[in-house]
Amino acid sequence: MIELKSIAKSYAMGEHQVRALVGTDLFIGAGEFVAIQGSSGSGKSTLLNILGILDSPDSGTYTLDGNLIANLSARDAARYRNRFIGFVFQSFNLIHHKSALDNVALPLYYQNVSRRKRHKIAMEYLERVGLADRATHKPSELSGGQSQRVAIARALITQPALLLADEPTGALDTQTGEQIMSLFRDVNAQGMTVVLVTHEREIAEQTQRIIQLRDGDIIRDERL
Amino acid sequence: MIDRELWAEVWQVLKSNRLRTLLTASGIFWGIFILIIMLGFGNGIQSGVNKSMAGYATNALYMWGQASSQPYQGLPPGRPIQLSNDDTTALLQKIPDIAHLAPRVRLERWRGRSDVVHGNKVTDVEVSGDMPEFRHVLPMDFHYGRFINPLDIKEKRKVVVIGERVHSDLFGESVNPIGRQVQIRQISFTVIGVFKPKRYGSNRERMGSLAFIPISTFQQVFNYGDAIGFYAMIPADGLRSVDVAGQMRQLLMQRHRVAPTDSRAFGDWNSENEFLRIERLFIGIRAFVWTVGLATLLAGVLGVSNIMLIAIRERQREFGIRKSIGATPASVLKMILAETSTLVGVSGILGLFAGLLGLYVVDLITRPITQSVDADVLFDTPTIDLRIAIAAVVALAIASLLATLIPARHAMKIDPVEALRAE
Numbered sequence: 102m103i104e105l106k107s108i109a110k111s112y113a114m115g116e117h118q119v120r121a122l123v124g125t126d127l128f129i130g131a132g133e134f135v136a137i138q139g140s141s142g143s144g145k146s147t148l149l150n151i152l153g154i155l156d157s158p159d160s161g162t163y164t165l166d167g168n169l170i171a172n173l174s175a176r177d178a179a180r181y182r183n184r185f186i187g188f189v190f191q192s193f194n195l196i197h198h199k200s201a202l203d204n205v206a207l208p209l210y211y212q213n214v215s216r217r218k219r220h221k222i223a224m225e226y227l228e229r230v231g232l233a234d235r236a237t238h239k240p241s242e243l244s245g246g247q248s249q250r251v252a253i254a255r256a257l258i259t260q261p262a263l264l265l266a267d268e269p270t271g272a273l274d275t276q277t278g279e280q281i282m283s284l285f286r287d288v289n290a291q292g293m294t295v296v297l298v299t300h301e302r303e304i305a306e307q308t309q310r311i312i313q314l315r316d317g318d319i320i321r322d323e324r325l
Numbered sequence: 326m327i328d329r330e331l332w333a334e335v336w337q338v339l340k341s342n343r344l345r346t347l348l349t350a351s352g353i354f355w356g357i358f359i360l361i362i363m364l365g366f367g368n369g370i371q372s373g374v375n376k377s378m379a380g381y382a383t384n385a386l387y388m389w390g391q392a393s394s395q396p397y398q399g400l401p402p403g404r405p406i407q408l409s410n411d412d413t414t415a416l417l418q419k420i421p422d423i424a425h426l427a428p429r430v431r432l433e434r435w436r437g438r439s440d441v442v443h444g445n446k447v448t449d450v451e452v453s454g455d456m457p458e459f460r461h462v463l464p465m466d467f468h469y470g471r472f473i474n475p476l477d478i479k480e481k482r483k484v485v486v487i488g489e490r491v492h493s494d495l496f497g498e499s500v501n502p503i504g505r506q507v508q509i510r511q512i513s514f515t516v517i518g519v520f521k522p523k524r525y526g527s528n529r530e531r532m533g534s535l536a537f538i539p540i541s542t543f544q545q546v547f548n549y550g551d552a553i554g555f556y557a558m559i560p561a562d563g564l565r566s567v568d569v570a571g572q573m574r575q576l577l578m579q580r581h582r583v584a585p586t587d588s589r590a591f592g593d594w595n596s597e598n599e600f601l602r603i604e605r606l607f608i609g610i611r612a613f614v615w616t617v618g619l620a621t622l623l624a625g626v627l628g629v630s631n632i633m634l635i636a637i638r639e640r641q642r643e644f645g646i647r648k649s650i651g652a653t654p655a656s657v658l659k660m661i662l663a664e665t666s667t668l669v670g671v672s673g674i675l676g677l678f679a680g681l682l683g684l685y686v687v688d689l690i691t692r693p694i695t696q697s698v699d700a701d702v703l704f705d706t707p708t709i710d711l712r713i714a715i716a717a718v719v720a721l722a723i724a725s726l727l728a729t730l731i732p733a734r735h736a737m738k739i740d741p742v743e744a745l746r747a748e
Contacts, residue, residue: 155649155742176653182653194646194745198341213653216330255650 187256354626361680369707454543470518630728634720645744
């Protein structure tokens, strides 16, 4: 599913070059449920951005679902993100002026699915995360847990090969976080590859595999 | 181009930011509205001034003999100068720059009137002897009959062309007077035409009180010999009447043995200077209208780009989200441009209609004053060339799109990582 070979990435921070990733190799198979763990500055966000084709590495190769991700134009990158990857963010990142239903349906808009059809599909996904009754609510009328569930429904609607989550429980209380994690487990149980980034050990332990990052390199890769 | 999904998306965005949408729209609306109103008023003033100008050709020049003021070739000063038919022939032969030369004679003094009689009715007219060429000096239409023609001149026919008021006073408005007799100074003339000037100017009553007799007939029956009262002259196309008048004056000076330095022997007057002055006034008004109008529009465009700039800043996160879930840079650009063009298009068209409605209301209010027969106001129905109005809206839309392109390109390049990181 995911194959990273000697991925390196560095950023200019003022006068200094910060090496976020120093030549990482990583293989994640289809259907895995993986946590990337590390303290801040360990390179985990950079890794996630590269996995999500939001950022491109300075060197190394990235193969996603058999496709070599390299030298993509902005347009092709957008297309890959749309087709292959679902994102879930710590701060939910819903569009505030759209209803829950419209937010979930938005990725299908960029696939030119008709309004009626994408609303129908979006409704199915809202049901799946248990929020069918909140379809017309705006994000400001939803609790944090509800918002994150809407975001997960949005990430899933294109049936991506890979679900990427960046600190998905970071803004939620423990109990709500548990609900979200169980949702991820369900999704994974149905065959979706899920990669989540977290700095919390308890969250990481709920996955099947923990990849520990420090100073831009993998220091531990344990299967639970 | 007609992408219902895109418009639904645009509509949602515009609706969700009502205040911002309204502010931008009102800027555009106001710009177009002001431009339309100002153009309309400009045109209203222009046609008002035009209407108030006399119906005579605007480049006509009049020249008459006065008296010599200097001794020359043994002749004393103070000698009256009398123009004659021979002068007419000489002028026409030697000055090709004259397009039309209309020698004229009057029965009375300047604007003096004589009685004209039909049966037991009598009214007053300004009688003149004229050539067919006079039609170029005073363009006219005919209710009945025709103007004087060369055959009238040649055969010295006793015929007359009368004005509208004379016609209605003597015959009644609905009576065809052609072939009927009228008497001027006990001499009978056959009516051959009833004219109305193409433009009345401000002296409609006077225009209706004119009577034209063939000049040859006039000179004979009223014992004028071959005397000419004055010339009305139209210069050839592209020439200024004052220049041609110089040539006329020179020739007439030679013919009447007047000192070349004697500027008082012949008098002249022309409407061209007047006309040019008014023309310049119009140019000034138009320049003013367009300057203010375009400045208002420019302010509208700047308003749009400014608000779009803020709007895009504000929505950076949204564009980041959209890009992370599959929006291409082109689709982001397309959406922003669609938003702008919708906003500008709709408010521009509303402004256009409001402006037209405004002009209509102004017309309704001012009509009783401007359209009365002896209206003496320099204002007429405000009109606007719809093509100009539409062009203004289109130009505004294009300018706004161009102005939006800068912030929109910025939005296109938003890095989702950056946008989503910003909390």
